[in-house]
Amino acid sequence: MSDYILEMNGITKEFTGVKALTDVSFKVEKGEIHCLIGENGAGKSTLMKVLSGVYPHGTYLGDILFEGAVQSFSAIGDSVRAGIAIIYQELALFPDLTVYENIFAGNEVQRGGIVDWNRTIAEAKKMLGKVGLDVNPELRVRDLGVGKQQLVEIAKALSKNVKLLILDEPTAALNENDSENLLRLLRELKAQGITCIMISHKLKEVIAIADKATVLRDGRTICTLDAAKGEIQESIIIKNMVGREIDDIYPKRANRTFGDKILEVVDWSAYDPQLGRSVARNVNLHVRKGEIVGIAGLMGSGRTELAQSIFGNPKGYRLEGELWVDGSPAAFKHTSDAIKAGIAYVTEDRKGDGLFLIQDIKSNITAANLSGISSKGVINDNEEIKVAGRYKESMSIKAPSVEQIVGKLSGGNQQKVSLGKWLFVGPKLLILDEPTRGIDVGAKFEIYTIMNKLISEGMSIIMISSELGEVLGMSDRVYVMAEGRIKGELPIEEADQEKIMQFATQ
């Protein structure tokens, strides 16, 4: 009998047509801190969702053994009862409830449906003591900082007698001080016998805290490194994280000559009043005519926020700095101004804020340029069908007709509709935010080919991507972002995966 608290064997999880996990095995010993690492999209979160029952038993292949017994969780509640707690990057707290209400939310101290608030508060104080958080439990969670909120989450997990604590990028939103506190707490919990799985992108933390580290890549387990054997080192981790060879799914582009600067931002900062912090800080970057500029970085590094702050600032950030378009200063009050200036932005979240899912292909393609198919405000329906048909043809969007509802298309075809919508605007600069997320290799290749064609027609592209292969395969120049700042700028000749990862995990 081994003393594994958790064994996941041969886990395979498939989403319609896309394999997110292939035969993954993941073993965690009792009482250790085990880090799970990998690029965005490597399958870490999917694996944790399988474990916690978000994807119920039966929707994946393989076995989960927890404390030696085979488990078949069919909902999150089941895994919680077994003693597994997950703390996600986006905290799942109720901001307007008090600390003690949050700690016992869903697990109320009660008798016959009547809550015993006095005992709740007393218990909450005990839990807060365990995580070393010295706050009044009657404060509203909204009034605590992010670091303290995280501790409240952990206290909540402890109140449920957690045996295995899973933290998904716990320090992503924390400053250095709070991060250190958190790591110290994890060590203390380990001393109390609580096993911990931590998903992290910050390699320094991993090196500081991990007993073991398992690396996932492209939905497969690559290796498990052991600190006791001295295997947890930055170079070894990075090599295993990115190890994939860049194959030739990136079509070649013959002509790489660039014209004048088409866009430039100088000392650009964006403050998000809702989050209460800056999402972009002192950014300097430029794009030349005929150039593909890659912006690499991990999720949450501020790339999308930067792009949107340039593209008419739909989220209403407070902006500082200068924006130059075609050599003259520009200020966009609304996205429509940015579009008029020749900028297009293809969002990373095509279902959330990209497409009109309940509308058909033609309405989506013409949505940003209705004046192109209308005169005096009256739409020419036939012209619209013709235009949409043209894009359907040229981008080989697979659908029976342009009257097909977009929500029913596959991810790749949806992305092409998204792209078609912006090409119909006829932009000078196309900002692509994660252009190939969640689409299969064939469709990726098609999107890359379209990008190259656009460049040859004189367009410029900013490509935001978490996929290093894509960044290296397609860009002419690469910026790396982390924590809202540009941490490095690399001409493509000097860029490689290790260098980018180093900047991104700083």
Add this chain to the structure above:
Amino acid sequence: MNLYKEAKSLLKINIREYGMYIALFVIMLVFTILTDGLFMSSRNISNLLDQTGYIAVLAVGMTLVIVIRHIDLSVGFAAGFMGAIAAILMSQAGVPVYLTIPIILVLGIVIGMFNGVFVASVGIPSFVASLAGMLIFRGALLRVTEKSGTVIVEQDSFNALGNGFIPSLAEAGGLHVLSLLLGVAVIFLYVISELSARRNKLKYGFEVVSKGIFALKVVFVSFIVAYITYIIAGYNGFSWTVIIMLGVTAIYHFLTTKTVLGRHIYAVGSNPEAAHLSGINVKKITYIVFGSMGLLSALSGILYTARLNSATTTAGTLFELDAIAAAYVGGVSAAGGVGKVTGSIIGAIVMTSLSSGMNLLGVGISYQYMIRGGVLAAAVIFDVMTRKKRG
């Protein structure tokens, strides 16, 4: 037999759209049989349409409000209030009819815009903002009618809007000639527009339905229009209310289906974030939709005051809920982005047909409410089911 197959598949694909018309047809048929034809009599149909008028124009505006994911509860008492102002302007201030009507319509737009500002710029949920508006207008209506109670309107030209008919020009076999001419003109325009649309499609090289189906559809719709015209011409002809209702429907139908503004409204309704990122000014669209709602509330108030020849202290009570019910029965989706103006008009006619038919049958008011509630629920269930089926 191919014709039959094609018709069947077209019906299947468009069942959601045609469902409303089929429901209306069934309701009318049932009442006609139960009342030995009294329901379809010229007089009853004419009355029924006149009763629908002031709710129907509200339902048109409400359709757009619901499409952009909002609601406006203030329209009932806003209509009552503006109807009272109209009555006071005419009977107490001596303002002529031709000035009163535009003043009230502009007032309606201003009131609607206020709602738009609260919702879009201040960020108050429309339910709350318009609930506040409802209370305010209720109070305002009481305030202006408090002294005199009911305000009588003596201007015949104004009252004609609510219960007058278009002139006949000549009499022919007991039928209203101008109404017949209007019906013929509508059929003529309809056939012409269908033909030119078909020709245009062919010019672009698009697929069109077979000639048989096309002919069938044109003949069928023409027949319906002709039949309704014939019935109405048998009484006093088209009333001004019906003409106004048809006019509003035609304008809004064109606006929503053929114009850039209409597209923007539906884009905002189906995904506001995506609309914003597509360069659509979501705030501006919200102002416009609430402004139009205010305009139509004013029109509704005018029609109602004209119909009663007076403004009363309770005018407008529950209009907003009747309008909302009509819109939902007409296939508007609460999730936003889906709904047709024509559907809501049919929805309004369905609801009035139910009351009218049950009144003829002598069904008690208590049962009437329950049955109308049941129909509303059934319509929404039908909508949800057909949507699920389509994925």
